[in-house]
Amino acid sequence: MSAARALSLLVGRELRLSFRRPDQLLQPLVFFLIVTTMFPLGLNPEASLLKDMAPGVLWTAALLSSLLSLESMFKGDADDGTLEQLALSGHGLTVIVIGKTAAHWLLSGAALVLASPLVAIALGIPGAAFGTMFASLTLGTLTLSWLGAIGAALTVGLKRGNVLLSLIVLPLAMPLLIFGAGATDRAISGTDAAGALYFLGSLCVFTCTLAPFAASAALRITLE
């Protein structure tokens, strides 16, 4: 059986499982919306101040809310023995990691990207900057899902792996925050954001080519 069919089966199963648990599905999204709308409420709601802070707020909230759903990426499967079955499915753990990460991104990253206009309006980001914001968030959340896959695979055997997972993933996500917020900031002020977007793109390519191997090696150790 081809790896492509295995991938479509895997992603299909993850989506189906998530839609059976709408609370878990909506949690990161609601967190993202609440955190970002708290800033205009808590700060001086002056448009100029909000506009200055908007990229940082948007990106910090996006990173933290993606992190919320990371721990469960392999945990459930490891606890109920499904991970062993997946490891013995004849496809190799790399394919399994790619499928699970793709599903994670669709359910967390892609959902954030779609919800970001709501937040952008609340923070006073002008419509002209939406294109750059979409592009930077897409690349950033995708990279974060790949980095997160490594962290989740490393901590899957631990009882309270969540804190360690944040400690592993967040420092690695710093470049995403800097260049993601940078790109959005430039777009808001009307200057060219291409440089920052290229950098995010290269980070995304870098992680998605190497992370599947790193994460599958970590899972293999966990299974032993």
Place this chain on the structure above:
Amino acid sequence: MNTAADGLGVEGVHVWRGERHVLKAVSLHIRPHEVLHISGKNGSGKTTLLRVVCGLLRPEQGRVTWLGRSISDVRSDYQQALAYASHEPALKGDLTALENLRFMVGLKRRTSAAELSACLQRTGVERCADLPVRVLSAGQRRRVAMARVLGMRAPLWLLDEPFTNLDAGGSETFAALIAEHVSAGGMAVVVAHHELELPTAARRLELPG
């Protein structure tokens, strides 16, 4: 001559877990039409041995062979040829029995809903096909897991305590399924701490505690 050229062989396997020497020079072989019953006290390393046989756990010494070749060389072929039922049923509570099967069996080979329903029927849980697994009893989950093994149509069955939580009828059904599988040319390694009552002869490997 290699005794396991047409089946599964384990040669001089040693496994340490931390300071504990769990498996000491364990060797076994199994060929078509055979059942191997691995028994031993709690903690004697039965499950560890089965995980070594699966390839989930790499032994410190010794090797596992499939059709005469080391399983690390033929990993993909070997995994296609085996059906492993771990101690946990490995089913997703939020999916129905049929969905669980469609996914896990689907990863091994193309299959149809009718065929999977037939597998559920053979293990006696066809009525549970469209129920989420979380509402099933432990014994029913065990039967769904066995239906998954049937659905994979693999020549080598590796079953870890398959009779746990089963009623008398269930144990008989499973024993008959195992017997039918080996009489059709299959192989089965069954880990069980108790006596096996199979309609077919089983070789026994007792692990020293």
